Amino acid sequence: MAGAEDELDSGRDYVTFEMQGEMYALEMERVQEIIRMPEVVRVPLGPSALVGLANLRGRVLPVVSLRSCCGLAGREHDEATRVVVVESAGATLGFVVDRVAAVISVEDEQVESADSVQSTVRSDLLAAVLKAGDGRMTTVLDVEHLVATEFAALGRHTAGGSTASAAWSPGDQATEEESTDTLELVSFAVDGQEYALPIDRVQEIVQAPERVTAVPNAVRRVLGVMDLRGGLLPVVSLRSVFGLPVTELEPHNRIVVITVEREGRESLVGVVMDTVREVLRVPMELVGGLPHVVSGGGRRNEVEAVCRLEEGRRLVSVLSADALVDDRDLQAIDHVTAADSAAASTADAEKGRDDMTDDGRGDDELLVVFRLEGEEYCVDVDAVQEIIRVPEALVRVPKTLDFVEGLVNLRGAVLPVVDLRTRLGLRRLERDERQRIVVLIIGGVRTGFVVDSVAEVAKVAGGELEAAPELSAEQARVVARVANLPGQGRMLLVLEPSELLGPEQVALLAEEVHDTGAAA
The missing domain is CATH 2.40.50.180 (CheA-289, Domain 4)
Structure with missing residues (x-):
């Protein structure tokens, strides 16, 4: 090989x-x-x-x-x-x-x-x-x-x-048409030899980072830990496991993220490979156990089978994911992970105190969060005048904009009401008890927008707000920013109130309000 x-x-x-x-x-x-x-x-x-x-x-x-x-x-x-x-x-x-x-x-x-x-x-x-x-x-x-x-x-x-974390996730599942008598593997090369891991143990494959943080008192095979989607991933060198010289991490190296089972619990571990080859679907008749003459050389638990491909000219050793990491490795990793999490929490708390300004917000923004068709949207709290229930009856306006629901009397003032679903190109929804009207001032005209429900007023850090990808001209104007909250598993679409209605639409609503008020 x-x-x-x-x-x-x-x-x-x-x-x-x-x-x-x-x-x-x-x-x-x-x-x-x-x-x-x-x-x-x-x-x-x-x-x-x-x-x-x-x-x-x-x-x-x-x-x-x-x-x-x-x-x-x-x-x-x-x-x-x-x-x-x-x-x-x-x-x-x-x-x-x-x-x-x-x-x-x-x-x-x-x-x-x-x-x-x-x-x-x-x-x-x-x-x-x-x-x-x-x-x-x-x-x-x-x-x-x-x-x-x-x-x-x-x-x-x-x-x-x-270009960081160039990766791919090869966990392809067999389709219904494929035979169940096949072994699905991800193959890779280490020191010129080809190995593989069962595909159901491989979560993803990522490019090696620029640096790996060393773990104190860890055994030699554990290189350290790296960041993976905000968490710490322990990194093991397969070269060290096999007793080969451990080389510096290079851009062509890949880290295979696998699940390791120990005493009823499952952990994620990254294993450094020289290069990744391909996804293999090997008929079971081409898979055999490791010959007894070599199974006693310390590899009995690490290499669990051998695939004979291309009429025996290509041999692929199938590794046992659980045998690549031992209990001492996991104990050292758990210790440093806990310490790192505690340090990060302390640092975040101190940073929060330092960043606070006189109004108590610092760089944070308060956003009114509401739902439309199962997604969460929000607007700055300063743009919201009030939030009211949808009345039983609205005054219909003939020949108006298709997304205008009608007019309501709000404490003696005429309030035009817009169906926000229709304005954003979503399907219209029948009225129910959870719906609310969020009242905003747009172009000097107080306007109500019907939403499916109001969720909360959320405090979002400035660092969690970023410009929304510009996928179309109108979308970029209306959905200006995104509040990315990976820790909560949420993403809030931040609407720009001034762009919800164009100047002509605002003028038309102002005219309708004036005419209705004069008639009253």
């Missing part, structure tokens, strides 16, 4: 995936991560292909349906659905695909340019076609063109795509 790493370096690398039964590919150099389908926050007034916004380790990630971009019919997401995170033209986007197949290396002569190829998909999205020896073809999509045409505003206004 001395040539395993040489194979990785030959040709061009592509991530292949499936949509509507066809195989597609993206250039590996554009791919930052591949993750499971995350929870998303739907954004009103955005492009039709936009699924929503997701929280990716503290970053706001626009998630887009690649099926929609390619003119294919939509489908329900399932266990095999993945999001391929790509960077292009300064923008970072996550494209939803049906299933990720593998990372492949292709020789130049197997790549046919788009100029000489006809395709049923949109031709302006076709970059090339990969030709396999058995006659199969894979369409390579042009990410740059996709971002430049359909998400041009995002590319212009998003700060350069992050």
Whole structure:
């Protein structure tokens, strides 16, 4: 297996995936991560292909349906659905695909340019076609063109795509059509040899960070801990486990995040690999136990099986995830994690005291949080005049704007009422007891906006507020910012009250209020 790493370096690398039964590919150099389908926050007034916004380790990630971009019919997401995170033209986007197949290396002569190829998909999205020896073809999509045409505003206004934590999550699940008599693995290379781990133990694969914090009194195989989505991930060197020289972390190194089970509890551990190869689905008849003559050399618990591929020319050793970390490692890791958490809490408390200003807020903002179609929106508390129940009857205004519900008498004053769902392009909802009217002043006109319910007044730190990705001109004006709260598992869409109605609409409402008041 001395040539395993040489194979990785030959040709061009592509991530292949499936949509509507066809195989597609993206250039590996554009791919930052591949993750499971995350929870998303739907954004009103955005492009039709936009699924929503997701929280990716503290970053706001626009998630887009690649099926929609390619003119294919939509489908329900399932266990095999993945999001391929790509960077292009300064923008970072996550494209939803049906299933990720593998990372492949292709020789130049197997790549046919788009100029000489006809395709049923949109031709302006076709970059090339990969030709396999058995006659199969894979369409390579042009990410740059996709971002430049359909998400041009995002590319212009998003700060350069992050290169930290380049990762992918290969936890592909077998589809119903695939045989259950297969072993699903993620393979990787260490010191020129090929190993693999069961795919159900692999949570994700991330690029090695610039530094790993050492753990005091830990055994040699534990390099330290690293940050992973706000938590501490213990990092183990597989080279050290195998008694090989431990090298400095390099950009090509990958850390495979696995689950380790000990005494009924499950922990996440990162294992450093030289490089990651591919996703394997190996028929069980090609999987055998480790020969007895070598099973007593200290590897009995670490290597639990061997896969014989390519008629025996390629041997892949299957590792036991639980055997890679022992109890002493976990005890040392638990100790430093607890200490770090306590220190972080103390530092946050001290910082909060230092940042407080005379009004008691510091850099914090108070936001009135309300719900629309299951999502949480908010406006600055200073913009809210009051919050009232929806009256049983509203005065209907003929030939008015489609999102104007009518007029109500608010303590002797006429208040125009707008259905905020309709204004934001969401489906209209029948009236119920939970709905409220949030009263704002827009363009000098006091206006009420019907929301599904009011949740709370939330205090949000300034550092948790960021500009919303600009996915369309109207969306960027109305949804100006995002309150990203990963610690709470929430993302609040901050509305700009002054943009909820245009000048012409404000003028029309003012005229209706005046006419109704004069008639009364």
